[in-house]
Amino acid sequence: MHKGKGMKFVGDSRITADRKPNVPKDYSEYPGRTEAFWPNFLLKEWLVGAVFLVGFLCLTLAHPSPLEGMADPTNASYIPLPDWYFLFLYELLKYEFASGDYTLMGILVLPGIAFGALLLAPFLDKGPGRRPHQRPISVGMMLLALASVIWLTYESAANVDWESRAETNKPVPPGEQAAIDTEDPGYAVYENSCLSCHGDNLQGGAAGPSLIGIDKSAEEIATIATEGINSMPPDQFSGTDEELQQLVDFIVSVNEESGE
Amino acid sequence: MLQKIYDWIDERADITPIWRDIADHEVPEHVNPAHHFSAFVYCFGGLTFFVVVIQILSGMFLTMYYVPDIENAWRSVYYLQTEVAHGQIVRGMHHWGASVVIVMLLLHTLRVFFQGAYKKPRELNWIVGVLIFFIMLGLGFTGYLLPWDNKAFFATQVGLEIAQQVPFVGEELKTLLAGDEKIVGAQTLTRFFAIHVFFLPGALFALLAVHFILIRRQGISGPL
Numbered sequence: 340m341h342k343g344k345g346m347k348f349v350g351d352s353r354i355t356a357d358r359k360p361n362v363p364k365d366y367s368e369y370p371g372r373t374e375a376f377w378p379n380f381l382l383k384e385w386l387v388g389a390v391f392l393v394g395f396l397c398l399t400l401a402h403p404s405p406l407e408g409m410a411d412p413t414n415a416s417y418i419p420l421p422d423w424y425f426l427f428l429y430e431l432l433k434y435e436f437a438s439g440d441y442t443l444m445g446i447l448v449l450p451g452i453a454f455g456a457l458l459l460a461p462f463l464d465k466g467p468g469r470r471p472h473q474r475p476i477s478v479g480m481m482l483l484a485l486a487s488v489i490w491l492t493y494e495s496a497a498n499v500d501w502e503s504r505a506e507t508n509k510p511v512p513p514g515e516q517a518a519i520d521t522e523d524p525g526y527a528v529y530e531n532s533c534l535s536c537h538g539d540n541l542q543g544g545a546a547g548p549s550l551i552g553i554d555k556s557a558e559e560i561a562t563i564a565t566e567g568i569n570s571m572p573p574d575q576f577s578g579t580d581e582e583l584q585q586l587v588d589f590i591v592s593v594n595e596e597s598g599e
Numbered sequence: 600m601l602q603k604i605y606d607w608i609d610e611r612a613d614i615t616p617i618w619r620d621i622a623d624h625e626v627p628e629h630v631n632p633a634h635h636f637s638a639f640v641y642c643f644g645g646l647t648f649f650v651v652v653i654q655i656l657s658g659m660f661l662t663m664y665y666v667p668d669i670e671n672a673w674r675s676v677y678y679l680q681t682e683v684a685h686g687q688i689v690r691g692m693h694h695w696g697a698s699v700v701i702v703m704l705l706l707h708t709l710r711v712f713f714q715g716a717y718k719k720p721r722e723l724n725w726i727v728g729v730l731i732f733f734i735m736l737g738l739g740f741t742g743y744l745l746p747w748d749n750k751a752f753f754a755t756q757v758g759l760e761i762a763q764q765v766p767f768v769g770e771e772l773k774t775l776l777a778g779d780e781k782i783v784g785a786q787t788l789t790r791f792f793a794i795h796v797f798f799l800p801g802a803l804f805a806l807l808a809v810h811f812i813l814i815r816r817q818g819i820s821g822p823l
Contacts, residue, residue: 349610349611352611354610354611354612354613355613358606358609358610358615359615359616359619360615361615361618361619363622363623364619364623364625366625369625369627370627370628371627371628371629372628372631372634373625373626373627373628374625374626374628374631374633375623375625375626376622376623376624376625376626377621377622377623379626380626380631383631383632383633384642384645387632387639387642387645387646388645388646388649391646391649392649395650395653395692395695395696395699396688396692398695398699399688399691399692399695400688400691402691402695403680403687403691404680404687404690404691404693404694404695405694406673406676406677406680406746406748407748407749407750407751408748408749409673409674409747409748409749410669410673410747410748410749410751410752411749411752412752412783412784414749417749417753418753419750419753419754419756419757420750420753420754421743421754421757421758422697422698422739422740422743422754423698424698424701424736424739425736425739425740425758429757432761442764443764443766446761446764446765447765447766454729454733457708457729458726458729458730459726460712460717460725461717461718461719461721461722461725461726462722464715464718465718467718468715469714469715469716469718469820469823470715470823471713471715473715474715478713481709481712481713485709508748508749508750510673510677510748512677512681513674513677
C-alpha cells in the first residue's frame with residue numbers, strides 16, 4: 340500500500356484518492372483445479388441450494404406443521420413427549436442406572452461426558468494423523484455414541500402411537516365450545532354414553548377423539564355409537580332407538596354449527 | 600448506471616478492498632463437487648447455514664402474527680395456520696427447518712469429525728461449532744413451547760423439571776427459565792419467547808461470525 344509523502348486523499352477524509360482496480364485474483368498458479376469462489380463456485384453452490392430448497396418445500400407442502408389443542412395444564416392424562424432430537428436424552432432417563440436415585444447420572448453425568456467430549460475432541464485426540472484408521476479410539480467412541488443415540492431415539496419413537504396421538508389431540512377451533520347446547524335432549528344421552536371418553540364439550544380426551552369437525556353422516560355416527568370404530572369398543576351406547584336418534588341429531592347439529 | 604453508483608460510493612468509502620476481501624478466495628479441487636462427486640459432503644456446512652437463513656426469514660414473518668401471551672398464543676398460531684394466506688407454508692418452513700437444521704448440523708459435524716478436520720490449527724473453530732450446536736438445541740427447546748399447545752406445554756414442563764434436579768443451581772435455573780418457582784405459565788411463555796427471538800439468535804449470530812471469519816483466515820482443511 341502506498342504510504343507517506345505524495346499521498347492524495349478525498350477531501351479531508353482518510354480515503355485515498357487513487358482507486359484500486361476491482362479485479363478478481365488469478366488462481367492459475369494454485370495447485371490442482373483450484374477455482375475462484377466468486378463467482379464461479381458460488382453459482383454452483385446456489386445450484387445445490389436451489390435443489391435443496393425444492394426438496395425442502397416439497398416436504399413442507401406434503402406435511403403441514405402439526406398443531407395440537409390449546410395447552411390445558413389441568414389435563415392429567417396427557418403423556419408428554421419432547422421434540423424428536425431430544426428423544427434420546429428422554430429415553431436415557433428411563434434406564435435404571437439413570438433414574439430414581441441415579442437421576443444425576445441421566446441428566447448430568449452421561450450427557451455431560453458425551454457433550455463435553457464432543458466439545459473438547461481436539462484436545463482429547465491430539466495425534467497428528469487425520470485419517471480415521473490413524474485414530475481408532477476417537478472414531479470408535481464417536482461410532483459408539485452415534486449408535487447409542489440412534490438406538491435410544493428408535494427405542495423411544497417406536498413405542499409411541501403417533502397417529503392416535505395426533506388424532507386424539509386435534510386442535511378444537513376457538514369459539515366452538517360455546518356452540519354446545521347442554522339443554523338439548525341429545526346432550527343428556529351424550530352425557531350418559533359418550534362424555535367419559537369424548538369430554539364434556541365434545542373436545543375429545545385421552546381415550547377418544549374430538550367429535551367436533553368430523554366428516555360423518557348421521558347413519559355413520561349411529562353405527563359408530565353402537566358398533567364402535569378402531570379402538571372404540573361396540574355397545575358404548577345403551578338406550579332406546581329414540582335416544583340414539585336424539586344423540587345423533589345433537590352431534591350432527593354441533594358439527595353443522597361449527598362448520599358455518 | 601450501477602457502475603456509476605458503485606464508483607460514487609467507492610470514491611467516498613473505499614469499499615473495493617472490503618469487497619475483494621469477501622469475494623476473493625480460492626476453492627481447492629478436493630472440496631469441489633464438480634470435480635469429485637464425494638465432495639458433496641463439504642456442502643453440509645453451507646446447507647446448514649442456508650437452513651439457518653430460512654429459519655431467520657420465516658421466523659421474522661411468524662412474529663408478524665404471533666402473540667406471546669397464554670390467552671392468544673395458540674389462537675394466533677391457529678389463525679396463522681387456517682386464515683392467513685400462505686401462513687401454513689411459512690409456519691411449515693419454520694417447523695420443518697428446525698428439524699432439518701439439526702440433521703444438517705449433525706451431518707456437518709460428522710464430516711468434520713471423521714475427516715479429523717478439527718486438529719491443529721482448527722481446534723478453536725471446532726469449539727465454536729459445537730457451541731453453535733448447543734445454541735441450536737436451545738433454540739429448539741425454547742421454540743417448542745411457543746405454539747402453546749398441549750405437546751409444547753407438557754414437554755416444557757418435563758424439561759423444566761429436569762433442569763430443577765441439577766444440584767445446587769437447579770431451583771434457580773428453573774426459576775430463571777420459567778419466571779416462577781412453581782407455575783409454568785404466562786411468565787414462562789414470555790421468557791421463552793424472549794430467549795428464542797433475542798438472546799439465542801444474538802449469540803448465534805456472534806458465533807456464526809467467528810465461525811466464518813476463522814474459516815476464511817485458516818482456509819478449508821486439506822485433502823486426507
